[in-house]
Amino acid sequence: MKVDILAIGAHPDDVELSSSGTLLRHLAAGKTVGLLDLTRGELGSRGNAELRDAEAQEAAAKMGARFRKNLGMKDGLFQYNEENILKIATFLRWCRPGIVLANTPDDRHPDHGRAAKLTADACFYSGLVKIETFGPKEEKQAPWRPKAIYHYIQDKDLIPDFVVDISPYMDAKMDLVLTFRSQFYQDNTDAYTKEPSTPISGKDFLDFLKAKARSFGRPLGVEYAEGFIAGRIPGVNNLFDLV
Template identity: 60%
Template sequence: MKVDILAIGVHPDDIELSCAGTLLHHADLGYSFGLVDLTRGELGTRGTPEIRAREAYAAAKKLGAKFRENLDLPDGFLTADEDSVRKLITAIRYCQPDIVLANALSDRHPDHGRSARLVADACYYSGLQKIETTDLQGGKQQHWRPRAVYHYIQDRNRQPDFVVDITAYHARKMEAIACYASQFNDQLPSAYAGEPKTPISGKDFMDFLHAKARTFGREAGYDLAEGFNVVRYPGVKDLFDLD
């Protein structure tokens, strides 16, 4: 099931919070995308892995993803060991994305930076012919290396290397985020009202997301944008393609 873009997050809701607008924008341009969560977020203060799985699939449906998969790696103890890298290589070769969107290069949550490194490593190793993986039917997979890996910016305010205009998609992004009622319930029905408050559970966090989008958009002349970092700087063939 080939897709043009594969968005990867270490926790369910990372993708929605940080690059859902970009995915929606590119879907309208005719590109397809799939989603992969590395863990089930089992160490999260609120909710359960089962609840978060239901929320994640509801959000994926709202975004229009071709698929959403979970690699069931350990939350909080993520490492780039051989087993983890091979699982991710298998997923990359399965859908053969041209572009991969990954967690922030460094962030408040240690798993985000570790995930960024794991994803970058797996994207490179996925292109090596001598690393063999098999598909669900036991057949040998073909090697595949994405053209680019871009790291979305998350909690910490990092200087973006480029931004994507999400002005027309911000409302739909927030609808996808709202699928995670266990995490962001202060403005939603009170099914999880008895759970502890966290840095992301209140209205102030929703206000923060909107303010960050306005900040990213301002210098590029957009109302709202999402920011990304790169490790390998991209080339430009036509200066007039830049806003």
């Protein structure tokens, strides 16, 4: 089940909000993508875990991801500890991604920073031969270290190390985001109007998402982009690859 890119989020919808344009772009170029959520987002004020599971699977199918799995860590209360590092490392050794996308080390939601550190450290430790993990059939797993980890910028105004032009995929990205019907503003249904309002449930949040993508696109002279922080200094083989 090897994939080119594994996108990991603390909550179902983090990946869609912050890096799904980039994933769509790479899928269109023939790369394979897998998705991993650390928690089911069960503490979210709107909807519930079952609803969010269904929305997450629907979004993954729409995107064309090879799989979407959930590690079932406790929303809000998951810890930076050995158990959770090994859970992620076991998953990395199973799907052997070339590149990992993850939350940013600093963000409005405190889970995001913890998820970023857990994911980054799991990427390192999964490459160590003396750390033993076992696959689904209790077989001993071979070590695996992804080539790179990039942190997708979500809520806080962080300065990216690089941005990815997602202009042709912006509409498809918004469609993926809106698949999470329990979380985000919907034009054409009042099914969720009785749910509590949250900082992300109003129409203004959708405007903010687009404005943020516009702002990341500005330095490139493109309409929309997504911003990333690199785990290490990125390099290129050809200066013309920089746009």
